[in-house]
Amino acid sequence: MSDHNEAGPAAGPYDALLLLSFGGPEGPDDVVPFLENVTRGRGIPRERLKEVGQHYFLFGGVSPINAQNRELLDALRRDFGEHGVELPVYWGNRNWAPYLVDTLREMTDDGHRRILVLATSAYASYSGCRQYRENLAGALAELAAEGRPVPRVDKLRHYFNHPGFVEPMTDAVLTALGELPAEVRAGAHLAFTTHSIPTAAADTSGPVEGHGNGGAYVAQHLDTARVIADAVREATGTEHPWQLVYQSRSGAPHIPWLEPDICDHLVELHEGGAPAVVMVPIGFVSDHMEVKYDLDTEAAAKAAELGLPVARAATVGADPRFAAAVRDLVLERAAKERGLAPRPCALGALGPSHDVCPAGCCPSRSPQPAVAGID
Ligand SMILES: CC1=C(CCC(=O)O)c2cc3nc(cc4[nH]c(cc5[nH]c(cc1n2)c(C)c5CCC(=O)O)c(CCC(=O)O)c4C)C(CCC(=O)O)=C3C
Numbered sequence: 001m002s003d004h005n006e007a008g009p010a011a012g013p014y015d016a017l018l019l020l021s022f023g024g025p026e027g028p029d030d031v032v033p034f035l036e037n038v039t040r041g042r043g044i045p046r047e048r049l050k051e052v053g054q055h056y057f058l059f060g061g062v063s064p065i066n067a068q069n070r071e072l073l074d075a076l077r078r079d080f081g082e083h084g085v086e087l088p089v090y091w092g093n094r095n096w097a098p099y100l101v102d103t104l105r106e107m108t109d110d111g112h113r114r115i116l117v118l119a120t121s122a123y124a125s126y127s128g129c130r131q132y133r134e135n136l137a138g139a140l141a142e143l144a145a146e147g148r149p150v151p152r153v154d155k156l157r158h159y160f161n162h163p164g165f166v167e168p169m170t171d172a173v174l175t176a177l178g179e180l181p182a183e184v185r186a187g188a189h190l191a192f193t194t195h196s197i198p199t200a201a202a203d204t205s206g207p208v209e210g211h212g213n214g215g216a217y218v219a220q221h222l223d224t225a226r227v228i229a230d231a232v233r234e235a236t237g238t239e240h241p242w243q244l245v246y247q248s249r250s251g252a253p254h255i256p257w258l259e260p261d262i263c264d265h266l267v268e269l270h271e272g273g274a275p276a277v278v279m280v281p282i283g284f285v286s287d288h289m290e291v292k293y294d295l296d297t298e299a300a301a302k303a304a305e306l307g308l309p310v311a312r313a314a315t316v317g318a319d320p321r322f323a324a325a326v327r328d329l330v331l332e333r334a335a336k337e338r339g340l341a342p343r344p345c346a347l348g349a350l351g352p353s354h355d356v357c358p359a360g361c362c363p364s365r366s367p368q369p370a371v372a373g374i375d
């Protein structure tokens with residue numbers, strides 16, 4: 001991949017990696033307390049919460065996200081082990097056990113003082129970046145209050161355009177195309193999907209100079225989608241029309257969120273004569289409830305009602321190429337921290353993202369302390 005491990009796979013100055021994720025319920029009794037954790041102070045209408053609770057109950061109260069993170073943890077440990085990267089990997093979540101603060105306490109008690117964080121969100125946004133940075137600051141403040149040493153915590157750059165993230169998704173699109181009936185395959189449209197967020201949050205996502213027009217959130221997703229669409233055309237020799245669309249909207253109806261929704265998009269494509277659609281959840285690192293319910297259940301039912309053949313591309317999950325990408329990102333950042341100038345690996349037009357969030361990046365509605373950034 002890149003050239004920054006010439007002098008051996010040194011991860012120093014880092015002494016541990018933290019896989020930081022959202023967390024999800026593991027049984028019916030977990031669902032309501034989990035939703036309370038997620039929505040504390042966030043003004044989600046009660047009706048929406050009841051509805052989302054039902055999505056979880058439909059799957060026995062079990063979100064797929066924790067199993068996916070356990071697999072990723074195994075894949076990272078295997079990859080690091082096979083490549084001589086001596087960096088222990090821990091796992092903590094924002095909203096469910098193992099809780100971030102408990103994991104950081106364990107890491108501190110194990111003697112780790114320079115911690116690098118991999119968040120399971122590949123793009124810039126308040127929900128996908130600064131909120132994790134705030135949660136880290138909050139957890140560190142708890143450790144300090146307990147009289148523990150407070151480790152220094154850095155966060156890996158956004159990896160939406162890293163080849164180890166993009167290439168498994170390209171393969172997944174090709175596989176999904178292959179699942180469509182042969183007679184509609186060549187005409188299939190690609191619907192790249194991601195989590196809708198309030199347009200105000202999208203417009204202020206990423207560094208200040210890129211604010212407006214959906215900000216870094218939309219720009220990064222468009223960059224990833226374009227790279228995948230181009231690679232699919234190279235592989236198939238067919239130009240599949242594509243669009244970035246959204247899913248999993250929540251919040252109050254009068255607040256504008258990114259649109260169109262995937263279900264409305266399927267109706268529009270069907271009315272426009274599209275013979276088939278591949279849904280590509282580029283906004284999700286692994287199978288979350290948003291993928292299992294909002295795409296595989298709700299959008300699939302809409303497509304069936306329309307008589308529109310659809311297939312859903314797999315998420316990256318614990319693909320070994322993604323684990324290798326994480327190793328590459330870790331070694332790149334470690335080399336930079338040691339004063340070297342590694343060549344960062346990135347596809348697309350935007351180039352590698354910043355390592356340290358600049359001031360004003362993905363601002364919060366109610367400013368709180370955050371780590372791994374200027375403010
Ligand atoms: C951008 C983004 C990501 C991707 C980046 C990342 O991965 O971090 C993401 C991930 C996730 N979101 C998840 C679950 C939920 N998100 C909610 C609510 C919200 N998400 C938002 C945005 C995002 N969310 C926003 C702006 C809200 C409104 C409230 C607020 O401003 O905070 C709610 C409340 C109910 C509802 O309203 O839907 C739930 C239950 C799960 C777990 C799924 C599982 O169990 O498999 C995951 C991975």
Ligand SMILES: [Fe+2]
Nearest residue numbers: 127195248290
């Ligand atoms: Fe969410």
